[in-house]
Amino acid sequence: MYLFIECITWKTPAKYAYPIALIAIFIFGDTAYTAFFSSFFSESIVLIMMMFMFASGLLLYRNRYNDYFLLAVFVFSGLLLTTSKQQNAPVGTIIAVTGIILIFIRKEKIFRILMASSLVSLLLAGLGTYFLIPxxxxxxxxxxxxxxxxxxxxxxxxxxxxxxxxxxxxxxxxxxxxxxxxxxxxxxxxxxxxxxxxxxxxxxxxxxxxxHPGQAGKMLDMAAKNAFTIRPPAMGNYEKSAGKSFGAQTKFFSGYSMIKQALAPKTFGFVVIWICLVVGLYMPSFISAIKTRHKRHVLRLPLIVTMILIGLSGVMVSIIGAGDADLSKHEFLFTAAFDMVTFAALSDAIRRRLWRNEQGQEPILYPGEETRWRLACSQKK
Structure with a gap:
């Protein structure tokens, strides 16, 4: 949680940073999330590794901490996320493909070799997880x-x-x-x-x-009805000694999960609209980073898209691989990705960085590129 908040609030004025931190606690400190840590479900590992991976990627984007350290965190969390559940097998492939852009944020040969080999290891981990399913x-x-x-x-x-x-x-x-x-x-x-x-x-x-697109649409809408449920109905919060009925759930600090489940539209069309909205909001800063040849600032949108694709893989694998069986738990990847991406977008809006990239960070330029970059910046002004 610290790294996740740090990657967003670093160099952010306190009047914006504290509200963002409180929102993070309200969302990810919800009992629906923390209940997994008192169970034998692997979703607790999934949540932690998703946070580590997303946070380390955003910290690379913001040029915070050592790149090699963040690379290790990104790859290690990606490997654990991929191998923590059989259903997560596609995650390794998604990260390996969308993460290709990470190879180019530094020009050192050793960094590029390490990054490329790490992406290959993630791809192999995904394939291995799939083929080794009993x-x-x-x-x-x-x-x-x-x-x-x-x-x-x-x-x-x-x-x-x-x-x-x-x-x-x-x-x-x-x-x-x-x-x-x-x-x-x-x-x-x-x-x-x-x-x-x-x-x-x-x-x-x-x-x-x-x-059979009509039938596929029905299955996607069915999946959407469960896609915004964080805590599966079968998972309770009490020990037997508490005297509660089997599977009883507490409502203490469950405000976010209750609001989300009650108000989120239960159609796949809403998911499509949400994806288009998020990508559209981050697109101007992505285009600006490309025009100014700021390779590090190009990272933010691909990271957001990676999280969205990971979430969608949870939906697709669930309905194609197991129908509607235990959908609310099988779609945890999506509900966690939805919350993290939405939180990142909301935080960037609060600190006024949704359409713009971070200030005070000049791009790492190759020989001969400095003049073109300065010219592009002067034209923009």
Missing amino acids: KEFVNINKYHAMTRGVMMEAPDPEIALRNFGINRQFAVLDRSIYYDPYTTVDVDSEILEKHFYSQSGFGSILGYYIT
Whole structure:
């Protein structure tokens, strides 16, 4: 939390810095977030690593602290974020691709080699996390992806199964859950293994939704209904000795999570509008940084986009990989990314840096570029 607030309030007047810090505590100190630290869920690690990664990236942008130290924090947190959950496998690929711009913030060969090799390690970590998922979990996810996703929203489940080359008789599994005590077919049977699980996969399900946009839209709206819930309903706050009912949740310091869940529009269209608004607000400073050849100031928008893509990956992987099964917990990546990006945008608006880059930081220029940069700055004035 310290680094996250530091990356935004550094060199900011106290009249702006203190309100920003209070807003950060109100959002990220909410009981809905802190409750994960008293559970066995991995979301606590996800939250910490997302903060470290985003904060270290913004500190690189603001040229605060040693670049090599921040590089180590960025890569280490990215690796832990990617490998903390099977669902986070795409995160490594996203960071590796969008992080290419980090290679060019310094001209030293050693820094560029370290940055490039770090991005490759993140890419490999993502691929490794995906390919090393145990078969049991793969089958569970495939089962829910079909029964709680493809078949559930299809006008005719039998026709939907035909797209995958699956016998229409398996339509009886529609809306069922892998953990149901009594099922039509044994979920671990060889019949399902040979004729059901083997016929579907992430790629084929993604292709199905692409060719059936109406059904995909319904699933995205369903995901949006749970995308703004921070704390899953099944996770309580009390020990057994407290005498509370199972799963009872406290409302103490839960103002933000309650407001967010009650007021946030529950459609994917709102998510699209939010993305366009955030990117649009940061675009002028991004264009200005490109025109003035300030490589470090170019970082801010790509970092914001990286966080947005990480959040969206949580939504897409959830509905494609497991249907609507336990959506509120599976979409934690999105709800955390939404809060961090929104907080960053709000903070930049408060300190009047939303459309402008940081002052007092001259770009690191290559030989022969200084004259062009000075000329661009004089024309801007």
